[in-house]
Amino acid sequence: MFQVGKAGVTTRVPPHAYFFVSAIFHYLGPAFAVLLFSSVSVLGVAWFRIASAAVVFALWRRPWRLFVGASWAQRRILLALGIVLALMNACFYLAISHIPLGTVGAIEFLGPIALAALGARTPRNIGALLLAAAGGWLLTEVRFGGDPLGFVFAFANCAFFILYVVLGHRIAQDGGAAGIDRLGAAMLVACLTITPIGISGALPAFSKPVLLLAGIGVGICSSVIPYVSDQLAMARLPRATFALLLSLLPASAAIIGILVLHQIPQLPEFAGILLVAGGVALHKEMETRPSHRTRSTDNRTVESEHLEAASPVHTH
Secondary structure, rough: HHHHHHHHHHHHHHHHHHHHHHHHHHHHHHHHHHEEEEEEHHHHOOOOOHHHHHHHHHHHHHHHHHHOOHHHHHHHHHHHHHHHHHHHHHHHHHHHHHOOOHHHHHOOOOOHHHHHHHHHHHHHHHHHHHHHHHHHHHHHHHHHOOOOOHHHHHHHHHHHHHHHHHHHHHHHHHOOOHHHHHHHHHHHHHHHHHHHHHHHHHHHHHHHHHHHHHHHHHHHHHHHHHHHHHHHOOOOOHHHHHHOOOOOOHHHHHHHHHHHHHOOOOOHHHHHHHHHHHHHHHHHOOOOOOOOOHHOOHHHHHHHHHHHHOOOOOOO
């Protein structure tokens, strides 16, 4: 009875509303993290983000139960995803400590667009790749002379983002527990991975309650709220619609950077962000044909398989 009522509440909210909540918090959390860089080291903030999210998922979903009944192949994917999450978040924070948030947000989406273009070589996807590449060139041309190290971390984050998308889809197709539970299990692995390199930078905040609460807030805003919102949105939105909505994320990164961090994009940077956003909006994933078995199942089974196919697309 409790589960039915809970499902009724979530389904009464339009799925687009969940996406817009995710889009806001996707970069709002990292923007607040930038404000912490003056008191806590970059890797210390990254540790707070992952560790606080891992604690929330552990108390809420108890995701360690997945490891008990999982096969070694399934555990290997969860372990790989956790390591990728840790390294991706570390590179993301190191990048935004050197270059504007809007620039990092735009570069982040070059990888998924290239992945989509390679997976479905259509004129539309090739055009999307060209738009995104042009945008990435404008962004790096404008800022490369100023701080090249920031771009090293930004493109490393982009590479890890590709791995995250691939591993996330493999886990979604693997069946079993809900996507949020699998994400929580991977977050526990991510916490173990980043602790050796990030815990020392986070220790000073433990003696200052304000900084401690701020670090926890960054984790909730960056990793819990957007990831859960993604799951609720993708469970009811077609993949093509969700991909189209992703075009808002580079723009949202730029807007958050302006409002919170006062990072005003120059004209070439603004044009680069728009080109990357246009590439994300233009690209379209190849639709898979349903198998004969799937067509012959009842509506309840089809809906269940669709929910299992949904996997998170954002990491920040």
